Amino acid sequence: MEQAASEASGPLRDAILYLVQSGGKRLRPALTIAAGKSYPVDEEKLIYLATAVELLHTATLVHDDVIDGALLRRGNPTLNARWNVGATVLAGDYIFAKAAVYSTLTDHPAVVRLFAHTLSIICNGELVQMFKYYDLDQTKEEYYDRIYAKTASLFSASTELGAMLAGAPEEERLAWREFGYYLGMAFQIVDDVLDFIGDERVLGKPVGSDLRQGTITLPIFYYLERGGDPLVITRVFNERDEEAKGEALKEAIEAVRTSGAVRDALDEAGEFVQKALAILTRVPHTPYREALQQITTYVVERTH
């Protein structure tokens, strides 16, 4: 990934290195590599593809942080906190472009097409999310659509792309896609739960960030289903005074935490994990598949 910075101008190069070096789990490229290496595959092209996947993810994070005005990610200041909005937008665009360039190095039109299509799903999904801020009337279906677009679409593409590049049989390629989908759904639900129960030092960002910005996630649906008071949530949205908003946020987090909603959401993530593990039996039995089983189990146990 450091290579992606090499052609860029000075400040942009520094920014990309900063982003690439500030960590992350590298889960998505790991998925691509595991799926690809389950077959005989051109390893160089597989690395290009995995790089493209991680850069695409990085670019969406850069723009997310602009959009949310987030100042911390993974415990480090966001690019946004160091640069102005314009420069950050352009840095994200540049990383998108580099991601696309890496995807084309596979010389595989269907791979490039799925890659670009996935980007369009992600962007559309983020926009839908934005128009649903502060909206307690949305359905759980809308939540699933949103986390599919935001997260599961790229997980699903990460595995399918690896298999596609390696020329996996049609049926297995579809199994890879489905596996990535279920894993991504579980991953995002856990992410949404961690926003309520995570440790800020481990998370690297403030707890309650989603709720503060008006994003309705699965624990809130379950909180309301269990008869929780909606006013506890809407107070967070409606308070203008920063201190009062902070207090309302603490109370809302506590209310959701103690309502059993967190357990409900984690159970549901667990169901997605079970589905993901079941589908893995349909792909070749290799050490990569075993590694993926471990990653899948890790997803619901992780603390950041």
Add this chain to the structure above:
Amino acid sequence: MEQAASEASGPLRDAILYLVQSGGKRLRPALTIAAGKSYPVDEEKLIYLATAVELLHTATLVHDDVIDGALLRRGNPTLNARWNVGATVLAGDYIFAKAAVYSTLTDHPAVVRLFAHTLSIICNGELVQMFKYYDLDQTKEEYYDRIYAKTASLFSASTELGAMLAGAPEEERLAWREFGYYLGMAFQIVDDVLDFIGDERVLGKPVGSDLRQGTITLPIFYYLERGGDPLVITRVFNERDEEAKGEALKEAIEAVRTSGAVRDALDEAGEFVQKALAILTRVPHTPYREALQQITTYVVERTH
């Protein structure tokens, strides 16, 4: 291009239709089509490619307007003026993604690769431009690099891509690239001149926008070369009071206009046009080539 909106969610669909319907010269896709149709070519794929080129251009404009905080473009409110920054950034991302998807419909890996590479040049160039705001010490070479990245790279890609898709012989493909390059350089210089001498009603945006935001363009280089007072320019940058800044801007525009710098810059654009026309003799003699000759001449005569 309306098709690009069809899969998008409600507000995004409206935004894309608004952008696509608010006009523009469609010069870049015309270049792609003219270059492609100079040979026997798959017309459907050529249309996809031309669509990709125009969408790429549209996406960069959307992000430019976020970055500049511009409220008017082509006489209409920018998306930026109607939506918040976040939504506008995402709309631009979505249009980038759709552009990439259309490019992949050509099923031509080298085409897709050049397309993605061009996007990375444009973004890098915009960032360089941003870091050169208010900097009167930059060289004219830096200006040329910037307008190449910002404009000529996409013009050049527009023609080369059309020829590449059509399987033009190597030498002709390079001639198309060069033609697009010279045309794009001329086009951008004229754009920069129009920022000094254009009619606001015809331009669809305020005169002096570049100078106001600190972008140093060719007329300013010539103004300084002709012994113009740099303080007239820096006053625009340094004034904090909006009214005083407006006055300084008017004076600076007047000073540049009357210095002969506009003539110098237009002469230089004319030289690029001559080079472009000379190169056209190296591509097949068809009605498309004749149309391109007219377009090339139009570029220096246009008023918006």
